[in-house]
Amino acid sequence: MELKQRYFIELAYNGTRFHGWQIQPNAKSVQQTLEYALSTICREPIAVTGAGRTDTGVHASYFVAHFDSVKQTLDHSDFTYKLNSFLSADVVIFGLTKVSPEAHARFDAVSRTYHYFINQRKDPFLQETSWYFTRKLDVGKMNEACRLLFDYEDFTSFSKLHTDVKTNICHISQVEWTQKGHQLVFTVKADRFLRNMVRAIVGTLVEVGQGKLSVEGFRDIIEAKDRGAAGASAPSEGLFLAEIVYPELVFQRKSVG
Structure with a gap:
């Protein structure tokens, strides 16, 4: 052999x-x-x-x-x-x-980082790689709400139902919204992610940004541990897996970017 x-x-x-x-x-x-x-x-x-x-x-x-x-x-x-x-x-x-x-x-892998892109101006070159969303969003409120994610480890409310995972515990180490011109970028880093987790979080935070959901209401959704309590998932085209990190002795990233 x-x-x-x-x-x-x-x-x-x-x-x-x-x-x-x-x-x-x-x-x-x-x-x-x-x-x-x-x-x-x-x-x-x-x-x-x-x-x-x-x-x-x-x-x-x-x-x-x-x-x-x-x-x-x-x-x-x-x-x-x-x-x-x-x-x-x-x-x-x-x-x-x-x-x-x-x-x-x-x-x-010890951590993974995702980016989610929302584009607020019509752009034919971004239609496959961002969520075209024209309604006004309060980025400050969205950041205030997303910082609450640091306080929790159980993200059942943002997990796809009936998955085969043994635990819904994740440890988030970075989470924020940034604005670059007409584009909003959501960045989240954690040791692991649940199925559909990032898109569910983004969809719910957009409700906060529109004023449909308060910051405390977002906390209530996390604590409910119920996917039905959270908002609809954001469209798939805006989501990118952007980074994966390994222990140095296992593997070090070689590519640049």
Whole structure:
């Protein structure tokens, strides 16, 4: 039996034309696309494990996955060039790095950062990558409400129902809204995220920004631990997975951006 080398692969993708990261029947996914490309070029069956799973239409400006191969020398620019040439314009590979056989793209990650973009002026170049929302929003109130997230660990109210996770506990270390011209950017960093969590939080904070929900009302929603108490989820096209961090001994990001 040949020994296999484990690689971490850094990539980004536009999720508009994908049904999420994870392989599923009769639907195009990023995982399936990447596995097909790697298996074809390496001429061996390749299974890819991602750092997480993004839903249909959600993007990743930075993503990490791992795979094993009998080939020991894939971590060079020629292979990355060949892989990018094989893939569609919706996916870009930054590079591959040899890691230990025990390194795991999902379980070894210590934090993930998401960005959510709201665009308040019609722009044909942002329609696939932001939520076009024209009503006035009070960013100050939205920031006041989102800072309450630091006070809690149980985010059941912002979790998709009937998921297979064992706990709804997450530790948020950064959360804020910033405004850049006509675009609002929501940034949130945590050790882990629940299914649909960021979009549910954004959708509820937009209600605060419109004056439909008070800051204390937002606290009440968190404490209710009931998805039905929170607002509707924000559209998928504005959400980006933007950063994944690992312990230094496991993996250090090589790509710039």
